[in-house]
Structure formats: C-alpha cells, structure tokens
Amino acid sequence: MSEESRSYLIPKVWHSYIKRHSFKLAIAFSFMLLEGAAMYVFVRTLKPMFDNVFIAGQTSQLGSISLTVFAVFLVRSIGSFIYRSLTVKTGVNVVGHIQRDLTRHLLTLDMAFFNRHSPGELIERVRGDTQALQGFASTTLLSVGRDTATLIGMLASALQDDWMWTLIVFIGAPLLVLPISLLQKLIRKQTRRARETSASLSTRLDEIFHGIKAIKLNNLAQHENDRFNLGVRTFVRTALKSEYGKAAMPSIIDLIAGIGFVAVIFYGGQEIISGEKTAGTFISFFFAIALIFDPIRRLTSVSGSIQGALINLERIYFLFDQKPAARPSATAHGLTQPLGDIEFRGVNFSYGPVPVLRELSFVAAGGKTTAFVGASGAGKSTLFNLLTHIELPDSGTISIGGQNIDSLEVHNLRHSIAVVSQESALFDESLHDNIKLGDVVTDDRRIEQAAVDALVSEFAAELPFGLQSLAGPRGSNLSGGQRQRVIIARALLRDAPILLLDEATAALDNQTEIQIQTLLDEFTRDKTTLVIAHRLTTVMNADLIHVMKDGQIVESGSHTELLAKGAHYSALHRTLATD
Numbered sequence: 001m002s003e004e005s006r007s008y009l010i011p012k013v014w015h016s017y018i019k020r021h022s023f024k025l026a027i028a029f030s031f032m033l034l035e036g037a038a039m040y041v042f043v044r045t046l047k048p049m050f051d052n053v054f055i056a057g058q059t060s061q062l063g064s065i066s067l068t069v070f071a072v073f074l075v076r077s078i079g080s081f082i083y084r085s086l087t088v089k090t091g092v093n094v095v096g097h098i099q100r101d102l103t104r105h106l107l108t109l110d111m112a113f114f115n116r117h118s119p120g121e122l123i124e125r126v127r128g129d130t131q132a133l134q135g136f137a138s139t140t141l142l143s144v145g146r147d148t149a150t151l152i153g154m155l156a157s158a159l160q161d162d163w164m165w166t167l168i169v170f171i172g173a174p175l176l177v178l179p180i181s182l183l184q185k186l187i188r189k190q191t192r193r194a195r196e197t198s199a200s201l202s203t204r205l206d207e208i209f210h211g212i213k214a215i216k217l218n219n220l221a222q223h224e225n226d227r228f229n230l231g232v233r234t235f236v237r238t239a240l241k242s243e244y245g246k247a248a249m250p251s252i253i254d255l256i257a258g259i260g261f262v263a264v265i266f267y268g269g270q271e272i273i274s275g276e277k278t279a280g281t282f283i284s285f286f287f288a289i290a291l292i293f294d295p296i297r298r299l300t301s302v303s304g305s306i307q308g309a310l311i312n313l314e315r316i317y318f319l320f321d322q323k324p325a326a327r328p329s330a331t332a333h334g335l336t337q338p339l340g341d342i343e344f345r346g347v348n349f350s351y352g353p354v355p356v357l358r359e360l361s362f363v364a365a366g367g368k369t370t371a372f373v374g375a376s377g378a379g380k381s382t383l384f385n386l387l388t389h390i391e392l393p394d395s396g397t398i399s400i401g402g403q404n405i406d407s408l409e410v411h412n413l414r415h416s417i418a419v420v421s422q423e424s425a426l427f428d429e430s431l432h433d434n435i436k437l438g439d440v441v442t443d444d445r446r447i448e449q450a451a452v453d454a455l456v457s458e459f460a461a462e463l464p465f466g467l468q469s470l471a472g473p474r475g476s477n478l479s480g481g482q483r484q485r486v487i488i489a490r491a492l493l494r495d496a497p498i499l500l501l502d503e504a505t506a507a508l509d510n511q512t513e514i515q516i517q518t519l520l521d522e523f524t525r526d527k528t529t530l531v532i533a534h535r536l537t538t539v540m541n542a543d544l545i546h547v548m549k550d551g552q553i554v555e556s557g558s559h560t561e562l563l564a565k566g567a568h569y570s571a572l573h574r575t576l577a578t579d
Ligand SMILES: Nc1ncnc2c1ncn2[C@@H]1O[C@H](COP(=O)(O)OP(=O)(O)O)[C@@H](O)[C@H]1O
Pocket: 115, 351, 356, 374, 375, 376, 377, 378, 379, 380, 381, 382, 383
C-alpha cells in the first residue's frame, strides 16, 4: 500500500486515541519550546562572554553571564523532565487504550476469522505492533517538538550573527535531497518486511509451544529449530537493512555539515582577521551551527519513523476493520420456550468450498434426549457449532421452540445452552475458578456441590491444594478424564435448559463413566439434551437416535427400531463401544 493511502490512518488515531491527551501534549510542547528558547539565550551569551569578558577583560559581566548560563540549564533540566514524562505517559496510555480496544474487538469476531489468523500472529499485532507505536511516541514525538524548537532557536541566533555565514554553512544541503529520499524508501520497505517476518516468528513460536509434545514425540526438535533459525535469519537480514538505512542518514548529514563548516572557517576566518567580525561572533555562530546539526539529523529520520509507525497502525487497523459476519438483527431478546423442540430445516454449511452439512433436517424433542451417531467427520460437532451460533449456516433455518435462533441475541442464546465437548476448554486457573466459569455470579457452595457431583472433588482431594490447584495452560496438569469432569461440573453449575454433550464421557474410565452417566441421566431429566456418543449404553438410553452420514440424517428411530431396519445403524452398532 502506498504512503498516501496509509496516511488516512493519522486522523483516525488522532480522533480515537490521541485527541483526549491533547492538553498534556500541549503542555509538553510548550516545555519543548521553552528548551529551544533557553538554548537560544545560552548561545547569545557566548558573544559577550568571549568579546567582553575573556578578550576585553570586563570582569563585571562575569557574574551576570554565569547566572544566565545556570538559569538556562536549570530551565532545561526541569523542562526536559516534564516534557519527557508527559510524552511517555501519553504514549503508554495510548498503547494501553489501543490494546484494550483491540482485544475487545477481536473477541467479537467470528470463528472464521480465528481459523484464518493464528494466535501468534494476533498476539504479535496486539502486543508487538502497539508497542512499536509506543517507541514511536516516545522518540519521534520528542524529537519533533524539541528538535524543531532547538532548530528554530539556533537558526535565529546564527542568522543574527551573520546571515551570509549561515547561507554558506548550508551550501551542501541540496546534495542531501536525493540520497535521503532513496534511503527513506529503503527504510520503509525493510521496516515493513521486518514487521511481517517478526509476526511469522511469533506464529512459529506459538505453534512450537502449543505443539511441544508432538514435537518431542516425533523427534522434530531439530526440524523446528532449523525452521525457526531460518526465520530468524530472514528477520535479522531485513531488520539490519532497515537499521543500516537509518544509520546512514546522520552520516550523510555529517558529511555535508563538514563541508559547510570548512567553508565558513575559510570565509569567516578572513573577516575576523581583517577585524570586520569579532571572535565572539564566530564562537557564538559556531556553537549555534554545531547545535543545529543534531536536531537536523534526528528530524530527517522522523519521516522514516512516521512511515514505520503507519505500517504498525495499518496492521492494527486491519484488525479493527474486520467485522463479524452480518447477523440478522435480533428481534427477540431471549428464548420464549427454552424447552421447546429444536429443529434444523434444510441446513447447508461448508468450511470454504467443502460442504459439511447438506440439507440437514431433524427435530430434537424439547425436554427429551436425542442422540447423534455416525462416522467421524459426518458433521456431528459442526451441528453443535451451528446451534450455538459459533458458525452460521449458509442456508436453512435452525429454531428452538419455533423461534428462529437468528432472531435471538447471541448472548442470550448461548446463555440457554451448556456445552460439554472434548476441546480443551480449561484455563490456567484453579479447578474452582474453572468450574465457576459456568456461572460467574454463583456462590462457592454451589461450585463445591458441582465439583462433588461431577466427581471433581474425588481427584481434587489428592491434589496438594484441592480445588484451588491450578489446571495448567489449557488444563495440561490434568488427565483427559479429569479435564472432562471439570467441564461437566461447569455445565452442572450452568444448569442451562439445553445441554449439548459432544463425546462428553469419552475420556473417562468405565467406573467413572457409569457414575457420571447416572448423574447426567438425573440431571438431564428436565432438559433438552443433544448427545453425540460412541458408547452403546448412552445411545440406547436416548429417546430418539439420529444417524448421520456425510452431513445428512440418514436414519432416525429408537435403538430397537433402527436395529430392526438392518441398515446404517445396525452396521454402525457393531462399532459402538459396548463396555
Ligand atoms: N475449522 C474447520 N475448518 C475446516 N474444516 C473443518 C473444520 N472443522 C471441521 N471441519 C471438517 O468438517 C467435517 C465435519 O467435522 P465434524 O463436525 O467435527 O465431524 P464429527 O464431529 O462428526 O466427527 C470434517 O470433514 C472436518 O474435516
């Protein structure tokens, strides 16, 4: 994307994030101006200091000059602390604000978005890109304010000393234009590539740490290492190119400055020898020019930094521009009949081009238990995703108690449904807090009861901190069966009218499964339950069984009816776990 089209981002951040700090920034800029003025006063004292005191020997002025110089440095030291603190404070606040907004926004996006963008990439954008912005605020903003002020002060002083000398000093300046614009182009390109490589490195790391066990088991450490090293090498190369470009900028300016200085020494030196100008004038001029070049050097890199920051902003706003898929606006608040029949009618759904559900139609009676069986990949878990609006159907309708779920507020729909699946749904918090996620406003007594009912307490009793023991990242401190029990406890606590069980007891041992099953039979008595199961006992107890194949229901009925048919179910029946 070209710079012009990216600069539209500046008013955007200004309005959303920076404007509210404009008072602070205005104060900071005033102190920067004050510093520029102080430096002007300092340079102006040099001429009388040399001509009147040092050369002519008027000791009477020594005191007042010393006092002025001290005052200048006092103003500078206080002022610089104030404006530095203010700009850094603004930078940190803005970055925090963007990070909060960005995270809140990301949480509203659809699964489709998260399927496309890896956690590593998103983390890099939320943390890395915003932090890079902060670096920009604390170096570039400072430089723009302070250096411009100094530049103006010094230029004014130099012109006052001798406008001709000033002109001569900058004699080489036009030579700067071309190399600087070329360098800036290089810096921009490399900065952008460096950010992209950095993001892909984060993705790599995220995958390594998430997949650490698979990496160990498949002896992939060396392989992953090589891949990561390759990425790092690319990153180092691009980052260095951009840094070399930035480093070359001051060098070019130094060269030009050198030429200017030499020219002035020749030209001005003659004027001083002939007595036309005083040595004090030359000292004052020399200081002013020496102090001008540092700000100029920094200011030339400002445009590069701005371009770099725009690239960060672009990557951030790319996320802000992602919108959740348009949902029909909710006309109803929540379910009027939470225990009504659940009906899918002609539902089609695909991930990308591959159809997963094809004209899927079925009814799951309210207050009853309906089982779904079928080979893996048949689309069973997907239908749960549609019912909970994690994914949206391509066509067809899904209703609960006659109410199209499209017309409900997603929040309320999900509030009426508890899901127990095999996905790692645990956070690195205590078992207690993980259960509490089912109902965050409940009291501890109910949490403990749920823990007892779902047999969490049974194994928690053997952990050093009981229910307060940590589950580990994504529940990694627990066995598969223990994780499931925590998730079941969460669903019990949730006590929603609709319960979706996706292989909910698959990881449990026989003994525990029987106990949990008994509990669930009791618990689901007055609920609408949809269960995906591979155990014969669970399936047999269901009020109705739907057999799924390739995204469609191919058979429905009770266990005995379906067996008698001798078709899909009876074939599948032999594969169901019987123990
Ligand atoms: N996030 C996804 N992106 C692309 N394809 C997916 C995704 N999730 C599932 N699928 C595909 O959808 C099909 C149905 O998956 P799923 O509903 O999980 O099957 P089941 O639960 O019956 O085993 C499978 O072919 C699977 O590969």
